[in-house]
Amino acid sequence: MLDIKLIRDQPDFVRQRLAARGAGDERLIDDLLKLDEQWRRQVSEVETLKAQRKRVSKEIGALMGQKKTEEAEARKRETSALGDRIAALDRGAAEAEAARNQLMLRLPNLPHATVPPGKEAADNPVIRVHGEKPSFAFPAKSHVELCEKLGLVDFERATKLSGSGFVLYTNWGAKLERALIQFMLDLHTSAHGYTEVSPPYMVGPQCLEGVGQFPKFADQYYGVQEGLDAGTLGKLYLIPTAETPVANIHREEILKESALPLRYCAYTPCFRGEAGAAGVGTRGMIRVHQFDKVELISIVKPENGYTEHEQMVAGAERVLQSLGLHYRVVLLCTGDMGFASAKTYDLEVWAPGQGSYLEVSSVSNCEDFQARRMNLRFKTEAGDNRFPHVLNGSGTALARLFVALVETCQQADGTLAVPAALQPYLKTERITT
RNA sequence: GGAGAGAUGGCUGAGUGGUUUAAAGCGCACGCCUGGAGAGCGUGAGUGGGCUUAUACCCCACCCUGGGUUCGAAUCCCAGUCUCUCCGCCA
Numbered sequence: 001m002l003d004i005k006l007i008r009d010q011p012d013f014v015r016q017r018l019a020a021r022g023a024g025d026e027r028l029i030d031d032l033l034k035l036d037e038q039w040r041r042q043v044s045e046v047e048t049l050k051a052q053r054k055r056v057s058k059e060i061g062a063l064m065g066q067k068k069t070e071e072a073e074a075r076k077r078e079t080s081a082l083g084d085r086i087a088a089l090d091r092g093a094a095e096a097e098a099a100r101n102q103l104m105l106r107l108p109n110l111p112h113a114t115v116p117p118g119k120e121a122a123d124n125p126v127i128r129v130h131g132e133k134p135s136f137a138f139p140a141k142s143h144v145e146l147c148e149k150l151g152l153v154d155f156e157r158a159t160k161l162s163g164s165g166f167v168l169y170t171n172w173g174a175k176l177e178r179a180l181i182q183f184m185l186d187l188h189t190s191a192h193g194y195t196e197v198s199p200p201y202m203v204g205p206q207c208l209e210g211v212g213q214f215p216k217f218a219d220q221y222y223g224v225q226e227g228l229d230a231g232t233l234g235k236l237y238l239i240p241t242a243e244t245p246v247a248n249i250h251r252e253e254i255l256k257e258s259a260l261p262l263r264y265c266a267y268t269p270c271f272r273g274e275a276g277a278a279g280v281g282t283r284g285m286i287r288v289h290q291f292d293k294v295e296l297i298s299i300v301k302p303e304n305g306y307t308e309h310e311q312m313v314a315g316a317e318r319v320l321q322s323l324g325l326h327y328r329v330v331l332l333c334t335g336d337m338g339f340a341s342a343k344t345y346d347l348e349v350w351a352p353g354q355g356s357y358l359e360v361s362s363v364s365n366c367e368d369f370q371a372r373r374m375n376l377r378f379k380t381e382a383g384d385n386r387f388p389h390v391l392n393g394s395g396t397a398l399a400r401l402f403v404a405l406v407e408t409c410q411q412a413d414g415t416l417a418v419p420a421a422l423q424p425y426l427k428t429e430r431i432t433t
Numbered sequence: 434g435g436a437g438a439g440a441u442g443g444c445u446g447a448g449u450g451g452u453u454u455a456a457a458g459c460g461c462a463c464g465c466c467u468g469g470a471g472a473g474c475g476u477g478a479g480u481g482g483g484c485u486u487a488u489a490c491c492c493c494a495c496c497c498u499g500g501g502u503u504c505g506a507a508u509c510c511c512a513g514u515c516u517c518u519c520c521g522c523c524a
Contacts, residue, residue, distance in 0.1 A: 040483070043482075044484070046493085047483065047492060047493040048492080050493060051493070053505080056504065056505085058453090059452090060451080060505070061504095062451085064452080065452045066452085075504070079505090383488090
């Protein structure tokens, strides 16, 4: 959520920054200012009346105390109409405020000044490249073929269980998935200072609203119903990312300044409806309804937001480096950023069998956008309550990492050479049938 | 799922319709006192919003949430949420 005071004081600046994102949201600013103006007018009017009512009620109380019943009754009659007027004005003000807030919740974050202008993914500049594309003395196979030959994934039976977009890891595939999760958690908690948490996989709608997934993108997530009780539908949602529960851990709290920075690391499965994405990358496991991910969340003082951001990207990169994967870091342009983000880097890992880069991490500084929605604050030494910066980054997402790893590690004989970093977890140097 | 109890400020806890702002205690901050500390004394301190150059003044709202009754609600009425205890079921 943007700061209403910023919108009031610098509407042109806000319009300009929203326009840079290219979604046309800047047109909402006029409506919003109109509603805000209306709300403020009604509030100050109703508050005057409330002050009056309060005064008279006290006088009536005093008269009653002095047994001046007749006078008290007379004052009551005079004031009886006041209540109705207040109620009517209150209702009008509440409506204007609610309408204003609905608009506020639908406005995306403003891009940071260092975000390059652009319309789409093709406009994202590559910031750096790590390593080189591996070359093979044989034709590189796709992960689909490798996984089937080595029995790592059973695509057909996954479909039998849950339809398309689901993965059944089997044997070494399941072990590899688990090894990757544990390797990443260990790396972030021991080397990067994150505290491991294991959150609920179902959350209330307020958590989705808090991070900016609701209300605008409500059609992309799975709502849960308890048994046959349709009345419970919509009370809980399957998390689309660990960001949803973890960033909300301290919602509605006022943290001590000394508690910051807070750094959390969590493994969770992620559930995504991917509505409208049918047919796009559905082959194999590039785009699925359920995947595993290790997520990083930082809550920091605003002045430290962007150094934390760089540090978080470096932490996610370390995962790919340790696994010997070739990747590049991309800075998302204004038109390609997520709703809540002010600045985002994507990590794209090379998948030889696909002949393309796969997005395995997205690291964003949402500045105070989410903190405002969650009403998460910290109290400074001086006693002021301020909104912290909230950052999230994948560290990293599986399924796609699995794909890139399998395709990168393939050998001429169709087996996989396990990277040194994973050997302690898998207790083998080679994955064969 | 059944039965009961409860939800008040950072914490404990009083308050069942009014006459000044939610008593009191603990904890907290500052000051006085002291060589220093403690005790003691004094002062202050919540959150959001409106009005403002202003974190000043003034005003409004907030005693779990949402409705209602009333001139007036922490207090009365209705609905809901959550927590705790016991029972049942259960990994």
